[in-house]
Amino acid sequence: MHLRATVAAVSGALALSALALPAAHAADGGPSYRDGVARVLAQHTSGKAAFAATAAPIGDLDVSFSDFKIAKAVKVGTTNKVTTYVTYTLTHAADIDVSDSNVLTGPLIYRGSADYPDNVLGGEAPATCVDKTATTATCKGPVDINPRETDTDLKLFNAQAGTWHGAGLALDFDSEKSAVQFGLGSTLVQRNSQLTVNAAPEPVKKGNTLTVTGKLSRANWEDHKYHGYTGQAVKLQFRKKGSSTYTTLKTLKTDSTGALKTTTKATVDGYYRYSFAGTTTTPAVSAAGDFVDVK
Template sequence: MRLRATVAAVSGALALSALALPAAHAADGSSYRAAALQAAAHHTSGKAAFAATSAPIGDLKVSFSDFKITKAIKVGTTNKISTTVTYKLTHGADVDINSDAFATGPLIYRGSDQNPENIQGGNNPATCVETSATTATCKGPIDINPRETDADLKLYNSQAGTWHGAAIALDFDSEKTAVQFGLGTTLVQRNSTLTVNAAPEPVKKGKTLTVTGKLSRANWEDHKYHGYTGQSVKLQFRKKGSSTYTTLKTVKSDSTGALKTTTKATVDGYYRFSFAGTTTTPAVSAAGDFVDVK
């Protein structure tokens, strides 16, 4: 595991120094992100399973609940992606969440609590609003960069699919932390694209139309889009003046992601391909291609 190897390579003193940042820098994006991710990785190293209890780990008296995250995060090859997470934070009476030395934020991780393949967090800490003397509602980002060069944070194609939610709190003065895993799930998916072309245009009524297209998805390792092979894709038609597509047939993408099929032209309307998606790749529909039937 890359994360565990990194943590193991850092001495105890150096690991502490990463958390022992001046309080004034606690809310600084780069400082927070580095400390949060390292602390989370540190808490996974050599630990027993936590998912069964989803209890907080660490020496800071903080726990998390009501973790809400989007169902899916679509990540392409270039643009940084950000999504917002909300959660409830419960803390001990001796924890001052309004201190400049305190920071908290959401995390997501791929794999098990004990052996995550990857952990992603926000570039900045969450903002929290107190709801009582010991509780607060918090809102913070998860930021994912498909062009990340750090080996521990880089996305790999094999990591597409289900990720789990976590949250972390850090006190930069006391150097105490708390991490809680197993708070929820989301899909981190390789973004998809789909094209369509129906020909000839125009076409005589009753004649054969050839419909072609291509289903592609992001490759996080070479930052290009490649054909998604062997996938079932629906050919759909929407009559001119209608707002509803109906499915004509289902075809499969070939070894390059290409799609090709034929259908009879009957009336003016729009043809498109539509892909239902998988856990690793989001659903996508091509923009309809209008065909004038003479």
């Protein structure tokens, strides 16, 4: 399930004032994860069991989440949905059976604070859990991120690149109880980057000047194109033919269009590339080396 929440303050709590969900149903005709999460969020929106900015579980289902592990960073481009899997430990009361199809759980990520997140994302399916003891289970579930959402309420915005926080949700259809826990770690949701390089002329006489051009660009989630990433430090690196190690020759910054241009002396055969260390919003990337034959 893919969630998008626009939020407002209600009695100092988290209120989800808009929620759009796909109309998926359980294969056996029973309660679906989509229906359950929608109900839980609507319940909290009403103020009956308000969310708060705390790492403790909120709700009336006797569960808690721990050992929440998510990728350090998730790269999202302009076209394809990206799924990242989260593992966690679910601790629950002895009378809760995680193998019951009426008991569902899954990970969420949210951008901003637990009080006022500006986006919340989850998976299109719940987590799968395996009992380890009578009161603990290990779970694995997806978080889906789609840069091609056309619904305004589901859209991923460029300004939302950066740090997202983890949360866990569990619900029991039979008892109509549920719980949510915030502050379960973090990940970077990043605008995917691309980097090119071209060293010319090729071939070149030893001692002559090479001009090395390139461009650093990153995904724009709003128009689904790649645009230049301006004012970023990028290293020009060289790897001698037969070596596996790149050495930095100089560092320069991208211009107003993300373009790079510099010169260097040709000495021996080898590969030239540009390398970008990355930022919190944009992943590190290195161009494929461009081989230059020195005569």
